[in-house]
Amino acid sequence: DGRTVAALAAIAERGAPWRGPAGAGGHHNAGGAGGAGVGDGVDDAVGRLPATPIIRRMWDCEGPTDAYHLSMAVRVPSDARPEHLIAALQALTDRHDALRMRQTGDRQQRSLEIMEPGSVRVADCFTHQAVRIAGEAEWVPALAEASFRHQAELDPASGRTLQAVWLDPGPERPGRLLILLHHLVVDGVSWRFLLPDLARAHEAVAAGRRPELRAPATSYRRWARHLVEEAVEPVREKELEMWARTFDAKRPTLGTRPLDPRTDTMSSARMLLKDLPEEDTATLLAVPGALGVDLRDVLYASFAVAYARWRGEPDTGVLVDLQAHGREFLADGVDPSATVGWFTAQFPLVLDPGGITDEQLATSGAALTEAAARVGAQLAALPDNGIGYGLLRYLNPRTAPLLAALGDPQISLNYLGRFQVGERSALWTPTGEAGSAMGGGADLGTPLERTLTLTVAVEDRERGARLAARWIWPSGVLADDHAAELAERWSGVLRRYAAHARAARA
Template sequence: MGVVREFVRGRLPEFMVPGAWVVLDRLPVTANGKLDRRALPVPEARRAGAGREPRTAVERTLCGLYAEVLGLARVGAEDGFYDLGGDSISTIQLVSRARAAGLVITPADVFAHKTVARLAHTATPVTGAARDRSADVPIGEVTPTPIMEWLREQGGPVDGFCQAMLMTTPAGAGTPRLADVLQALTDHHDALRLRLADRPDGAWSPEVATAGTVRAAQRVRRIGTTDGRPSESLLAEQFTAARGRLDPRAGVMWQAVHFDAGPGHPGRLLLVIHHLAVDGVSWRVLLPDLAAAWSAVAAERPVEWQPVGTSFRRWAALLAAEADTEARERELRHWEEVLAGVRPVVAGRTGGDRATFGTAGNMVLPMPGEDTEPLLTRVPGAFHAGVHDVLLAAFAVALDTWRERHGRGAAGGPVVVDVEGHGRSHPLAEEVDLSRTVGWFTALYPVRLEPGRVDQEEVRRGGPALGRAVKHVKERLRALPGQGLGYGLLRYLNPRTRPRLAALPTPDIRFNYLGRIAAPRGAAPWTPAGDGTSGPLMAGADADAPLPYALELNAVTYDGPDGPCLVAHWSWARGPLTEEEVSDLAQTWFTVLKAITAHAERPDAGGRTPSDLPLVNLNQDQIDRLEAAWRKKR
């Protein structure tokens, strides 16, 4: 089958290569000798690892890395990364681990080639010749990035704005040696040595201190426990205390708590890092680096680090330079049109009475694994889309039906939401490599969503309106200039465009998908630990800090022993929204996601959109008619 697939690929454009293949001994025919289309079996999506074995060393390496990053037992040479559940964040992990394995690939390579077999032809070996790093000096004053300026504009305290991870520590890892591990980690990653200086104009001036200036031993607290597993109340207590010890102006960007069960027993380490120094992708860098540092410390040898490509300081300088270019300024009209006439979805919220983190409502809901797995694989594959496209499309449909049900607007109209991206897929310079850089890279940008009218009957039966909504959102996201990066550049860093965008209304809802994170896997050292429901990744802020949005959805997929589980973290401003209203929206989102999954199982579902066919000028109706005609002829 692999030979046939490659034969077809050599003669047809990628969009015409079948995604599923069926081998038959003979074609079924009717009594008149014509092809009996109704008797043809329905193609099944190819399972991971069902393709041919890798044939070269590069293919074997990439197959192993695909499986490692996506948590699969085996991957075949013809398996596609995104068909197996990969997303933009796991792409960065793949790029980083490939470099550690001696192969150079880029996120663009993975997106363009997808399968191991095709990517293997693009991958090149890591050479010993280091690129010129004369322009990349990681130490010193850092230009504030758009997301840093966004945080400053929110006002209020920021000392406790953080993310945290609870992880398992090896048996016999006492607090002093854990401090040595964290010392090595802090000396290696520049962002962990950030500090904030207040300028006279009220802006922030971040600075990176030199390695060795942070004393890790002073930032690690030991808590004795009977089995190394803190109770829920003890964990919450210590998280709050550690968050309170953060002090970015004094350079205290992280705190750690060691839950120690004594010699010979594994414990837990709670690592709390200020959000200015970490994001969701950064944790995927830090966890394997902690394991590498522990191996070296335990063996009493120096740590052999994988190199960091581009420093956070260099990236911040590139953003500032990019913000002032004519190409970026030409994007201004797009963002003004998106924000034109924005109306709050949540009525009753006023600027003079802003809710705070301390008064916010919070809710965590997991989706069952049997519903999550197809949502991450078969559904995106059917629409040639990303997981993010599907999740946001369902969110748009759920919002539309929810606001009509609760008297917050007529159904079928547009809604504008702020969307978070990880901000690392934008090569502003040829040599940029952010796959191993730790820091806060988030890109925040508004998106106008118009999923169309999807009534309850369409949701109940998984009707075609759901497919149209997915295609609309997919195209809207792909049409964003620069994948949304330019909005923050123009809104916060360009002095000519900043006042124009600042004068426009902003969305009161934010959507964020954090990708896939390894969930608790027993007592394996340096893996996330948690209860498997809310997940091991935590976040916090000062109680008096204002809520930037009336409603937020932060979703993440945890890959555990029983498969993936999508977890939705909802937060909202009490008063403008009730817990019952948010619970209704949360359940509606899950219902729509399941309905989209059911729709994707239909033989006439899915298909391409105009952005999949850049070489031809076809609109969505024309593509749908062509695909329908092709299915009919089958």
């Protein structure tokens, strides 16, 4: 709309102080807190709560989201009993309040509520399914079929954010417990707390004891209410100019046309799974020690280098949408580090590794190290790991429309970190039999948010660690061979980093 960055910043500076939840400036009840008493200092985990930025983002989706979920399949003991599994899952649900979240209202006036412990009956969300498994490979289709069938039973409006399926092959071998959780209540980090708690709860139940699970320091409801206050802090509003400048970068259209939410949905999505072999992954994991740069920065710099070559353009910067864990320490007494919920912070950033010639790519470890260091510096310059963008975009009524008018990047990058995919003998660990440690899915009619999405994780498996990459794009916008070429270029740059790390260690 022609507004300059300086004008945007000036509007934020002269705006009157704002009180209360962000109910203005959007078609949702952004606060949704009613009489929640924002900032009263009491950590009351139960009751209505405001939507966080990432949930507001989901609500902006024009299509269905009831089946939007994350999942994991874990090995359970061969002598497991359904009543023990149900009791362990019940203890988990009663302890972690986000798992009792309910989404109420219609598209124009949605709100959230954390229900009392015991209000979610896990027995109603649990399925005991006998399966015939002749070989380990047969788990893959069995889990895929169960996941697809039971995601349709998720219903956030009624508080059904959990579906658990025990695939029971009999007493001769460990079964699989498939856990589907609506994304509304969980993120990738949350599984690091949920699975150990589930194992402890089952051990107690099987021994005839009452499960005792430690409560997190801060409830999800308190965190959500704190974000409402944080979004209008003057120091946070000063970030507006920085975020607006991000969109000054040149943004050539990726693909043949812009996304159309009516046609570019999950049903039209194409996916490419491209793993880095164990040998290359092992060397890549040694890059931080050998070259002195972070693995995340290497992954992102490699994408930017590959993208510039793929497009054949001199501009080395690429505007992307990044994700961080979002569990930031923003105030004394508010510690979300061990809280279950959807905390993800999404933010735009121009990744600019600088120019690298073909000769430097092939021979110069110093040039690649500098590229990763540049990207690392760009990430490090963001206050609180980028959480402020979502606060200003979704929870501040003055800045929200200004940032919304700037649009969104066409590319999403997400490094999930490192996951332990259990050995065949390890119980209560992700099996990875669905192709990755953590699965997920959505309604087929859900619009795709980005023209290209790259999700990366390091998975520690029996034969060694593998870098697993998942590329997703709409078939009507980006040609399959073009996406595959970009994926191969990215893998090629990563292999060059690995080669330089080997040389540095030698």
